[in-house]
Structure formats: C-alpha cells, structure tokens
Amino acid sequence: MILQNGKLLREDSPERTEKNARRWHLNQAANDQTAYSEDGRMSLEFKVKLHQKRAPGDLTVAAWVAICEFFGGCAYCGQKIPATSCTLEHVIPVSRGGKTDVRNVVSSCWRCNKTKYDRDVRRFLGWRAEEFLERHAECIRKVMGE
Numbered sequence: 001m002i003l004q005n006g007k008l009l010r011e012d013s014p015e016r017t018e019k020n021a022r023r024w025h026l027n028q029a030a031n032d033q034t035a036y037s038e039d040g041r042m043s044l045e046f047k048v049k050l051h052q053k054r055a056p057g058d059l060t061v062a063a064w065v066a067i068c069e070f071f072g073g074c075a076y077c078g079q080k081i082p083a084t085s086c087t088l089e090h091v092i093p094v095s096r097g098g099k100t101d102v103r104n105v106v107s108s109c110w111r112c113n114k115t116k117y118d119r120d121v122r123r124f125l126g127w128r129a130e131e132f133l134e135r136h137a138e139c140i141r142k143v144m145g146e
C-alpha cells in the first residue's frame with residue numbers, strides 16, 4: 001500500500017486481492033470440519049477463528065454473537081439479518097493495522113462490507129459516521145461489560 005497525495009494506491013488490483021482472499025478462505029475451510037454448518041453457511045466459530053488467524057485480537061465466539069445480537073444485523077445500514085448471515089467487519093481495516101478485537105469488530109451485511117472495503121469508517125459513512133460511532137461505543141460497553 002502506498003500513500004500518495006493523500007490517496008491510497010494499491011499495489012494489487014482490488015479484483016486480484018479479493019480473489020486471493022477467497023482462495024485463502026476456501027483453503028482454510030478445507031482443513032477444518034467445523035467450517036460450515038448443516039445449512040451450508042460458514043459457522044460462527046469458524047468465522048471468528050479465520051479472522052483470528054488473519055489479524056489476532058481478543059474477540060471470542062461469545063463476544064461475536066453478542067455483537068451480532070446488539071446490532072441485530074448490519075451495523076452500517078441497519079438491515080436486519082441473522083448472525084449467521086452477517087460478515088465480520090473490521091472498523092479499522094486489517095490492511096491498516098486493525099485487529100480482531102471486540103473494539104474493532106462489528107456485524108455487517110455483505111454489501112456494506114464490500115463497499116467499505118479498506119476505507120476509514122468516517123469516509124465510508126460520511127455524515128452518518130457520528131451516529132454509528134455512538135452505537136459502536138455502546139456496543140463495546142455492553143459486550144465488554146463496562
């Protein structure tokens with residue numbers, strides 16, 4: 001990643017990076033019997049495990065479930081979706097040093113996760129960012145029991 005005139009330039013094309021990420025996911029899943037639940041969805045346990053490998057942090061499966069329940073779906077657009085369909089979204093992107101921590105993870109829909117990509121959350125949400133950050137802080141307090 002190169003920073004030029006305040007703009008982020010990728011060394012790889014986004015398509016290529018996404019393809020590599022998908023291949024990596026599939027390889028990981030092939031070696032793990034807990035990867036998919038009976039309905040064919042990636043299990044919550046596996047999702048957390050996967051992200052812990054990529055960017056280790058303090059997020060437990062129980063905390064992830066609590067985060068999904070808190071938002072009831074997508075933390076960004078508010079769409080109501082079940083926990084098993086939520087993507088694990090790093091508020092500070094992994095590519096920018098974000099970890100799989102309770103303080104850095106929210107549940108999101110696939111579309112928001114993809115659209116946000118590795119942008120800063122303020123840039124992604126614009127004027128809606130403050131509202132999100134307040135909800136996120138509330139979520140952290142609740143999940144961390146503060």
Ligand SMILES: [Zn+2]
Binds near residue numbers: 108111
């Ligand atoms: Zn969304």
